[in-house]
Amino acid sequence: MDRTRIKDNVSRILASLPHGVTLVAAGKTRSVDELKAAVDAGVSIIGHNYVQEAQTSIDAMGNMVRWHFIGHLQRNKAKKAVELFDMIETVDSARLAEALDKAAQQSVKVQDVLIEVNSGKEPNKAGVMPEDTQELAHHMLSLKNIRLLGLMTMGPWSDDAESMRPYFRLTREIFKSLVKDARTKDAMRYLSMGMSDSYKVAIEEGANLVRIGTALFGPR
Numbered sequence: 001m002d003r004t005r006i007k008d009n010v011s012r013i014l015a016s017l018p019h020g021v022t023l024v025a026a027g028k029t030r031s032v033d034e035l036k037a038a039v040d041a042g043v044s045i046i047g048h049n050y051v052q053e054a055q056t057s058i059d060a061m062g063n064m065v066r067w068h069f070i071g072h073l074q075r076n077k078a079k080k081a082v083e084l085f086d087m088i089e090t091v092d093s094a095r096l097a098e099a100l101d102k103a104a105q106q107s108v109k110v111q112d113v114l115i116e117v118n119s120g121k122e123p124n125k126a127g128v129m130p131e132d133t134q135e136l137a138h139h140m141l142s143l144k145n146i147r148l149l150g151l152m153t154m155g156p157w158s159d160d161a162e163s164m165r166p167y168f169r170l171t172r173e174i175f176k177s178l179v180k181d182a183r184t185k186d187a188m189r190y191l192s193m194g195m196s197d198s199y200k201v202a203i204e205e206g207a208n209l210v211r212i213g214t215a216l217f218g219p220r
């Protein structure tokens with residue numbers, strides 16, 4: 001999509017977001033020129049799903065913007081991910097958390113992370129099961145080189161945003177229960193939910209990070 005349309009889309013969506021809600025531009029498959037147009041219009045965070053693709057963007061754009069990892073992370077990419085990303089939104093197991101902790105220690109960095117919740121309890125989908133979220137959060141808080149800052153969910157995809165509402169609501173309920181837990185409450189700052197078709201519903205359900213690609217850059 002050309003720069004002007006991307007900038008218009010970014011401006012319109014940024015203006016429509018309530019105070020306190022931050023836009024993450026989902027950058028997969030987009031060119032550096034497209035991503036730069038979004039940053040010129042006010043995007044401050046770009047999300048990437050693949051380490052290799054992110055490397056290309058980061059080489060070209062560096063720290064003009066912050067970088068979030070929003071894809072499924074394999075443990076053997078933990079080191080690279082820690083090198084590249086300001087936040088990793090998709091931690092869903094103790095083993096991955098431990099791999100990130102170790103990589104962060106080697107990089108002399110404290111890695112910001114979110115827990116991805118499998119709010120639809122879908123088999124073969126990423127994310128920790130809702131009922132296991134608290135235990136994973138406690139374990140992550142014992143790891144000194146990662147800093148837990150909240151929760152992320154995808155929810156079972158549907159083109160009808162209303163049918164995603166229960167999954168956003170469930171994730172919000174888990175978030176709230178972790179706010180009530182003295183051990184986890186300070187770690188509950190971000191709730192990352194909602195994509196192009198669903199971000200308005202997600203914000204109604206408490207999202208303060210929304211991950212939007214198509215509505216900014218057009219169809220992939």
Ligand SMILES: *Cc1c(COP(=O)(O)O)cnc(C)c1O
Binds near residue numbers: 028
């Ligand atoms: C691609 C992607 C998005 C954005 O999806 P759109 O429908 O293009 O807005 C959000 N979150 C994740 C994890 C994604 O992979």
